[in-house]
Amino acid sequence: MSDDNKKQHPATITAQALGWVEETTRSVTPPIYPSTTFERKTDLSYHDGRCYTRTDNPTYDQACAVLDALEGGVETRLFASGMAAAVAVLHALSPGDHVVAPKVMYWALRSFMLDSGVRAGLTFDFVDNGDTDEWVKHIKPGTTKLVWLETPANPDWQITDIAAVCAAAHKAGAIVAVDNTVATPLLTRPIEKGADIVMHSATKYLNGHSDVLAGTLTTADKDSQFWQNIRKQHAGGGGVLGVFEAWLLLRGMRTLSVRVERACTNAMAIARHFENHPEIEQVQYPGLESHIGHDIAKRQMNGGFGGMLSIRVKGGGKRAVDFHNQCKLFKRATSLGGVESLIEHRASVEGPTSPVPDDLLRLSVGIENADDLINDLETALANSK
Template sequence: MTKRHSATIAVRAGIAEDPAFAAVTPPIYLSSTYQLPAFRQAGAYDYSRSNNPTRDILGEALAELEGGAKAIITNTGMSACLLALQLLTPADTLVIPHDCYGGSYRLFTNLAYKKQAFKLIIVNFQQADWVSQLQGATPRMIWLETPSNPLLQITDIASVCQRAQQFGALVVVDNTFLSPVLQQPLALGADIVVHSTTKFINGHSDIIGGAVIAKQQSVADELKWWGNCLGLTAGALDSYLTLRGLRTLPLRLKAQQANTAAVVDFLVKHPLVARVYYPGLADHPGHQVAKAQQAGFGAMCSFELKAPAALLADFFAALRYFTLAQSLGGTESLICHPASMTHASMDAAAQKTAGITDTLIRLSVGIEEVSDLLADLAQALAVVAAALAAQGDE
């Protein structure tokens, strides 16, 4: 049989495979422990922190979707990041992007500077000479986030992986913004992919979870050992809900991308929008690379409001269908102020270096009727326009 398509993998994960009662949908195995066949005789399962049937079905599906040897399902997206970092020693050097997610940035910098868990170099992968920024270091791991959060900058994964081979470095790619349906970093040369499954993979904003997928079995085995050792693995119920969300991932992304394209077109033309960040725009610096390495431009976009930051509260308060909240990738549309929310853990200097301003706004576009979303943005921006006009009359 030919290689299965992503939609088939997502829908068929665990379907009609129940060995006990032939249930079509796989059951939730909530048991914390399992009976052994006999004294000193190991079974397939013994304790759910180590192995769980429901979690395994999700892991097998994500590994197949990403083209990896194995996936370790974790209890949060941050624990997925922490798990990948267990491959490093204090003598190793980790290279990270200057504009990564604020929570990741906090983890990397504090582990490096407070715990001396590894050496850290922060570079701008958007600069052609990023290798020279390593200043003679020999990295053990290079961490990429593409598209980046929140400015949607694009890094050429294949190009970085070629460089990494010269160093003998592992390449880890945070694929949360696109999911394996729209981008497959392992096929582009990466060694490890991490996800916050909280986001697009689950897609319903009702679980917290993560995943680490390794290309090589030996790397996957080491990561699985550490996941069990540190207690980073996910519970059965969260795994089940994530698996249920995964089944509709291709359909959701199709609708979300169509809505996002319309939202971006609206924002680009609006006089109160100074700049729109979206790789699908032809003038985006990473547009051509995104076209080459992605199967779509995603459902995230950001924009700069052409108004004083003091009017942000009025803008957010006027919205009805874009909910002011952290996270992303759900069926509902969310709006976020990165400087005070997702990237608040970055100090002012780091935010400035990453290009995060006080008037930057990030959107996660859902599957609502797009005309309602556009009308919502229009009326909220009209509130800002009225406030600006009132200030001018004073």
């Protein structure tokens, strides 16, 4: 990354995609390189070191460079999904290694940890996201090898103090990986706060149009043994991103700034409107002063508090389901971070062992008009039983 890029605002980095122009035609839109293989020179070396798409393709270069610039990292790898990226981090560990992770986090990854992770010989402690003392207590010097953070955490949007946990983890000799999917690098840059690796389910905000499945990992140290283990898993495991998906991901990232800004504004408007609503038990959004992690979020997040919030409906789970069924603009669907607003009864998705209250609805707030979204929720609430 050039010194000029380091000085640029994230909005400029994303819109310009670092200002690259295709050399042959001077196209401002990057081409797609569908080739799976690359010709060797007569001396058996490779042009630009490229051998095979599973390990390298020119289509990946610009998306990776943009993420390096946004996150302040030195190398990014693209994966076939967010889960593939997260699992690659776990596969970089060895049997007997100890992992500390949040009690409330992306449910599919927590389930993977407790199933495949345990069968692979890893041990886990799950702690309260917002309790720094609890994080420190469970990080064991010489034993804990990975601390996995997710902040804001899905789906109650608790906030973890990244800098404080990183300091404790590094003192104990552990690597810190942060799921930055919800905050995006526009709001939080974990590497600046001490994190070693940043993960994204790029399916969500980075792409932003609900039409690409992708994951990313960005590192602060590409020469570390842990990152080398991840690189081997990336190439050898085969869970790489296709070139067309990589091209679409870059296209989506070019509007990241305006989409996140609008989503933050809309989410705050909805949170404020329903915070003291007589039919709502609680609004969970880190931008509200009433949120338990607000002070840390205010210090740690810049430019907004994200587009995700949850509401707990008076009347219990039955009414919450009916409420979400009554919505028209908010679509009843899983996922988040797209331009369209989504609503989901999370407990029914996660199943009977979920820690999510039955009256909780998760909202992914899109870029529509805020008044229209509020009216949709108000009408659905009034019609729910």
